[in-house]
Amino acid sequence: MKHSSTHQKTNKYGMVIDLDKCTGCGSCMVACMAENNVPFRKDETDKTKSITWMRVYKINNGKSFPETDICYIPRPCMQCGGVHDDGHSPCVSVCPAVATDYSQETGIVSQIYTRCFGCRYCMAACPYHARYFNWWDPIWPEGMERSLSPDVSPRMRGVVEKCSFCFHRYQLAKNKAFVEGRETLKEDEYQTSCTDACPSGAITFGDLNDPTHAVYTLKQNKHAFRLLERLKTNPKVYYLSTRSWVREACDNYIKGEMPQIAAAHHH
Amino acid sequence: MDSALIPKGVKRCPFWQFALFIGISGLIALWGVYAMFLCWFKALNQTNMNDYYGFALWIWADLAVIALGGGAFFSGFLKYIVGKDELKNIINYAVLIGFICYSSALLILAIDIGQPLRGWFIFWHANVHSMLTEVAFCLSCYFAVLTIEYIPLILENRQIDKVPFFHNLSHNMHEIMGVFAATGAFLSFFHQGSLGGVAGVLYGRPFAYREGLFIWPWTFFLFTWSAAAFGPCFTLSLTKLMEKVTGKKLVKDNVIDLLAKISGWMIFTYMIAKLIDTWYWGAVLAPQAGFTFADFYSNNAFYGKWIVILELVLGGIVPALILTNRSMRQNSQLLTLAVVLGCIGVCTNRWVMVCQVMAVPVLPFEQWQLYIPSWQEVATTILPVAYGAILIGISYRYLPVFPQERELNPIDCMHAEPLQDSPPVIAMPQTVAA
Numbered sequence: 001m002k003h004s005s006t007h008q009k010t011n012k013y014g015m016v017i018d019l020d021k022c023t024g025c026g027s028c029m030v031a032c033m034a035e036n037n038v039p040f041r042k043d044e045t046d047k048t049k050s051i052t053w054m055r056v057y058k059i060n061n062g063k064s065f066p067e068t069d070i071c072y073i074p075r076p077c078m079q080c081g082g083v084h085d086d087g088h089s090p091c092v093s094v095c096p097a098v099a100t101d102y103s104q105e106t107g108i109v110s111q112i113y114t115r116c117f118g119c120r121y122c123m124a125a126c127p128y129h130a131r132y133f134n135w136w137d138p139i140w141p142e143g144m145e146r147s148l149s150p151d152v153s154p155r156m157r158g159v160v161e162k163c164s165f166c167f168h169r170y171q172l173a174k175n176k177a178f179v180e181g182r183e184t185l186k187e188d189e190y191q192t193s194c195t196d197a198c199p200s201g202a203i204t205f206g207d208l209n210d211p212t213h214a215v216y217t218l219k220q221n222k223h224a225f226r227l228l229e230r231l232k233t234n235p236k237v238y239y240l241s242t243r244s245w246v247r248e249a250c251d252n253y254i255k256g257e258m259p260q261i262a263a264a265h266h267h
Numbered sequence: 268m269d270s271a272l273i274p275k276g277v278k279r280c281p282f283w284q285f286a287l288f289i290g291i292s293g294l295i296a297l298w299g300v301y302a303m304f305l306c307w308f309k310a311l312n313q314t315n316m317n318d319y320y321g322f323a324l325w326i327w328a329d330l331a332v333i334a335l336g337g338g339a340f341f342s343g344f345l346k347y348i349v350g351k352d353e354l355k356n357i358i359n360y361a362v363l364i365g366f367i368c369y370s371s372a373l374l375i376l377a378i379d380i381g382q383p384l385r386g387w388f389i390f391w392h393a394n395v396h397s398m399l400t401e402v403a404f405c406l407s408c409y410f411a412v413l414t415i416e417y418i419p420l421i422l423e424n425r426q427i428d429k430v431p432f433f434h435n436l437s438h439n440m441h442e443i444m445g446v447f448a449a450t451g452a453f454l455s456f457f458h459q460g461s462l463g464g465v466a467g468v469l470y471g472r473p474f475a476y477r478e479g480l481f482i483w484p485w486t487f488f489l490f491t492w493s494a495a496a497f498g499p500c501f502t503l504s505l506t507k508l509m510e511k512v513t514g515k516k517l518v519k520d521n522v523i524d525l526l527a528k529i530s531g532w533m534i535f536t537y538m539i540a541k542l543i544d545t546w547y548w549g550a551v552l553a554p555q556a557g558f559t560f561a562d563f564y565s566n567n568a569f570y571g572k573w574i575v576i577l578e579l580v581l582g583g584i585v586p587a588l589i590l591t592n593r594s595m596r597q598n599s600q601l602l603t604l605a606v607v608l609g610c611i612g613v614c615t616n617r618w619v620m621v622c623q624v625m626a627v628p629v630l631p632f633e634q635w636q637l638y639i640p641s642w643q644e645v646a647t648t649i650l651p652v653a654y655g656a657i658l659i660g661i662s663y664r665y666l667p668v669f670p671q672e673r674e675l676n677p678i679d680c681m682h683a684e685p686l687q688d689s690p691p692v693i694a695m696p697q698t699v700a701a
Contacts, residue, residue: 046317048317048318048319048320048636049317049318050318051318057630057632059632073632090469090470090471093396093397093468094396094397094398094399094465094468094469095394095397096389096393096394096397096399096400096403097388097389097391097392097393097394097400098392098393098394099388099392115388115392116381116382116385117380117381117382117383117385117386117388117389118311118380118381118382118385119379119380119381119389119399120321120322120381121321121322121397121399121465123318123321124321124322124469124472124624124625125469125471125472126471127471127472127629127630128471128630129318129319129630129633131318132318133311133318133321133381134381135310135311135312135316135317136310136312137310156382157310157311157381158310158311158380158381158382159381159382160381227630228471228629228630230555230556230557231470231471231473231556231629232470233470233471249631249632250631251557251631252473252556252557252558252629252631253557254554254557254558254559255559257557
């Protein structure tokens with residue numbers, strides 16, 4: 001929760017995912033795993049131990065044919081900012097060793113693998129299950145270690161990891177901008193791998209504070225919402241859906257309660 | 268065989284019996300140690316924890332032993348600060364139990380973390396906003412205090428006490444023990460509380476989240492209060508157990524009665540606060556996040572409403588009623604029932620605040636998560652029990668843990684072991700009451 005120097009422009013990187021466009025193909029998950037050196041095991045049948053920085057949930061409206069409808073919900077780390085966007089994220093505030101931190105410069109929640117000692121308190125704190133523990137040593141099939149990305153450090157066993165909004169891409173883009181004498185990044189200079197990989201263009205990424213970025217407009221769409229808004233975690237991932245049942249399925253409501261009540265917490 | 272080490276004027280079981288007890292407990296402890304090394308060398312995949320159950324059996328055991336060990340700080344507080352002098356006759360045992368509980372808690376934490384060699388990061392890179400940081404600091408400091416409180420008892424061993432330096436050290440440590448008792452009470456207030464805060468600050472988990480005072484959620488105060496209330500129940504339970512095992516009366520009834528009465532009123536007042544907290548949480552806080560009280564207890568049999576009844580009624584209201592009523596608590600069987608129920612109640616509370624928090628889904632499209640610990644987790648959780656049995660066994664045999672034992676169980680001089688050395692003049696507060 002350290003504050004960066006004041007003369008630096010602050011960004012608030014975020015995502016808008018159009019659930020009406022998502023086909024559940026899983027490209028975002030695959031791209032994320034490859035990009036971020038996410039380890040996997042031979043047997044991944046136990047999904048409670050699978051590491052998926054980007055996870056696609058499948059939900060349905062509970063109705064039978066012909067009214068049945070399904071929706072896929074891609075869920076990266078929400079990069080929560082806390083109530084006043086002050087970095088009081090559920091996970092950052094509880095980490096006893098400052099192994100996870102909130103950047104006021106980017107709005108991204110970092111994870112410092114060499115600092116984490118594996119208490120898993122952050123996992124208990126995250127209502128989105130966006131944090132994963134390395135229960136095993138990461139081992140890649142013979143030869144595959146040569147295809148690992150040199151820009152992302154692999155994690156050792158016993159530490160927590162999570163989506164970083166491909167922070168290494170941000171760093172590379174910043175380096176390039178620095179060399180070119182610029183302080184700010186253009187929208188297309190920093191995009192996450194899941195955004196790039198999505199074939200239907202469901203994921204849009206950019207600076208939520210910058211009116212020239214697409215996400216700035218998209219998040220103000222009347223069909224925009226966030227997961228579990230009522231908890232006041234203040235996520236930076238927005239979703240779009242014209243289907244009301246999808247919007248209602250993304251938060252908890254007491255029977256008979258109108259979802260609009262919760263919308264009071266929206267912005 | 269070891270008669271020279273046994274305190275004067277008391278009778279102990281034959282050495283072979285003692286050795287057999289230590290041997291069996293040692294084997295169980297070895298099983299736990301084996302599992303512990305498996306977890307350290309092969310990593311935490313040896314457990315059945317997963318990404319939903321990041322906190323599981325160990326953290327519950329940790330919180331439970333710390334709550335049960337609360338008898339040490341609260342008895343110390345009552346004796347040294349409040350001035351309940353009768354409690355000097357049970358304080359040694361309370362300190363011993365506290366020492367076992369807290370050393371176990373630290374060991375469990377050392378197994379529980381994914382990178383044990385980095386455990387010191389919690390002190391070096393401390394995040395002052397984290398409740399766990401507060402836990403780590405206060406827990407370690409309080410363990411040091413408990414060690415200081417336990418040392419004088421060790422120094423009272425018949426042979427050690429013969430050494431003038433140790434004799435004087437023991438005497439001088441007793442003289443300043445009030446300072447350590449006060450320090451212990453202060454530290455305990457914070458670490459018991461911050462353990463409650465660990466769950467209470469989780470605003471992303473409506474089952475655990477509570478509002479509070481300044482930075483502390485209500486669970487902070489409830490945990491401290493419950494540890495002070497139920498900790499003595501554990502001290503009394505183990506005293507009863509020791510009396511059963513040894514077949515002797517070890518502590519006078521007036522001492523037991525006093526501690527039971529104080530514990531009873533503490534539980535009584537705690538239950539009022541806990542019921543208000545439960546009502547406010549179920550009626551106001553949880554609905555703000557879109558949950559009803561029933562949502563948290565209706566999905567499966569394991570986390571059904573019975574758990575609320577077990578914790579609040581059987582483990583809270585019932586012991587409070589028994590222990591606050593003089594005639595009931597003076598009935599030995601009812602007293603035993605009450606203190607055992609109290610222990611079950613506080614352990615259930617800790618279970619709920621650790622494991623049920625993990626079980627309840629927050630995302631509407633997630634499922635309830637149930638969890639069965641692996642044998643490695645069970646073995647390492649039983650390890651502290653075996654270790655505790657060994658330490659209590661050794662301490663009871665060789666140290667004057669119960670100052671009233673000699674008076675309550677006079678030995679026929681003809682059958683007493685010959686005294687091989689002259690009794691030292693011990694200036695200690697634990698001298699036998701007239």
